[in-house]
Amino acid sequence: MRSAIDGAYVALTRPAGLDAVAVTLPATTWTARIAGILQRSLGLTRSEREVFELMLTGKSNVEISHKRHRSIDTVKSQTRSIFRKLGVSSRVEAVQVVKDIASLAAFSGAPSAAEAQYAPGSETLPFAHDPSVWRRLRIGERRIGYVHYPLEDDPPAYPRRQILLFHGLAQGPELSKRTRRAFFRAGFELIGVSKPGYGASSGAPSDAGYLATCVADAHHIAKIHGFERPVILAHLFGAHAALKYCRAYPFDISGIVFCSSYFPLQMAADLQPLGALQKLATSRGIASRATHSFIVNAGFAYLRYGGAQRYLKALAEQSPSDREALQDDDIFGVLQAGIRHVTQNGRSAFLNDSGASRGDWTALVEENTAPSIVLHGQSDPAVNSRLARFAAERMRRARYEEVPEVGQQLLHVVPEMVAAACAELFEHTRQNTANIA
Structure with missing residues (x-):
């Protein structure tokens, strides 16, 4: 429930039988901070920010004109520019945007105990669902965090089967217990490396990209870890990086499995979006760097300051299988940990990963010559299955498989199918290599 007067939120939740009431009252200092965020995100000029700040205090155009010693026409022009950059059509809507973000930010208060104790080099891993599977390595000035699920048999059976996972946007590299068992039964060990800026990994150097x-x-x-020709598992937004990896090291892989992967929307500009997430991603506004930055910053605040559970439920609302999966404490914990993986180390990775929405990397898809299998849920809320099928058709050696009644959680709902696809590609490459030899 929202109070229209002061922008407060009252949230009622019942996790695991515990009733909780959260009330947020955005302080006036938050409003000033949000104005600064909006200036950087939307590219407001200094004058527009000054007008915006006066607008937020309730000043009319005439009062702003007198206060700034500018003509009323100048103030009106600046106000229209602010509305256009903010994506609103009225003063009321502009003020409400700030109140909404301020209310989300008010959830933060002081840093949590986990955040306060976490620092680069610290032994704590507050973002982890299962800290025992996490490893950290320092290379020069860089820190890299990753998960490692080794085979249970020691020594491992020959030949070694390996998977290198590129994780998604708000889902980290950790596996649920069911998924882990599915890969073990298929004889795979798996490594999932945190992308730059996620979890315990340092951000990318400015000169490297x-x-x-x-x-x-x-x-x-x-x-x-001695991975010679692993199968590449491209999960969600990990597809972009996975394709880059395959292009850079074509002889070091056995193939690529796309699991609920994001593909460039520019491949099918006339595709009709199915749900709210697709509509947001396909809106023309996302093409603007400033608008994209604003949406991402607002989304980041939403996830970090109380919206994670609602976000996960929204992802599953179109899929019965996904809704059922979220009832599993282990799967839900892994997904929650994935969001912490993003939000506890800063916005840089979130901005970079979601930035794929603005760029056309269709050529990268078409250049992929690795044996590939595209697995996609029929009711995926983020990527229309028609787009995934279209992407598979653009690859030279790809097969498309659509899974009915599943949304975005293929890796957790049908992990046996994902493991079988990885095994198929591994065996295909192994036999071809033996025939050449």
Whole structure:
């Protein structure tokens, strides 16, 4: 429930039988901070920010004109520019946007105990669902965090089967127990490397770039663990980085499995979005760097300051299988940990990963010559299954499989199918290599 007067929120939740009431009252200092965030995100000029701040205090255009010693026409022009950049059509809507973000930010208060004790080099891993599977490595000035699920048999059966996972946007590299068992039964060990800026991993150096650093980190960790020709598992937003990896190291892989992957929307500009998330991603506004930055910052605040559970439920609302999966404490815990993986280390990775929405990397899809299998849920709320099928058709050696009654949680709902796809590609490459030899 929202109070229209002071912008307060009252949230009622009942996790695991515990009733909780959360009330947020945005302080006036938050409003000033939000104005600064909006200036950086939306590219407001200094004058527009000054007008916006006066607008937020309730000043009319005439009062702003007198206060700033500018003509009323100038103030009106600046106000229209603010509305256009903010994506609203009225003063009321503009003020409500700030109140909404301020209310979300008010959830933060002081840093939590976990955040306060977490620092680069600390032994704590507050973002982890299962800290025992996490490893950390320092390479020069960089820190890299990753998960490692080794085979249970020691020594492992020959030949070694390996998976290198590129994780999604708000879902980290950790596996649920069911998924872990499915890969073990298929004889796979798995490594999932945190992309730059996620979890305990350092952000990308300014001179290297996000994707280049992501690929270099993953290749380095794979070599340390003796991964020779792993199957690449491209999960959600991990598809972009996974394709970059396959292009950089075509002879070091056995193939690529796309699991609920994001593909460039520019491949099918006339595709009709199915749900709210697709509509947001396909809106013309996302093409603007400023608008994208604003949406991401608002989304980041939403996830970090109380919206994680609602976000996960929204992802599953179109899929009975996904809704059922969220009732599993282990799966829900892994997904919650994935959101912490993003939000406890800063916005840089979140901005870079979601930035794929603005760029057309269709050529990267078309250049992929690795044996590939595209697995996609029929009711995926983020990527229309028609787009995933279209992407598979653009690849030279890809097969598309659509899973009915499943949304975005293929990796957790039908992990046996994902493991079988990885095994198929591994065996295909192994037999081809033996025939050549």
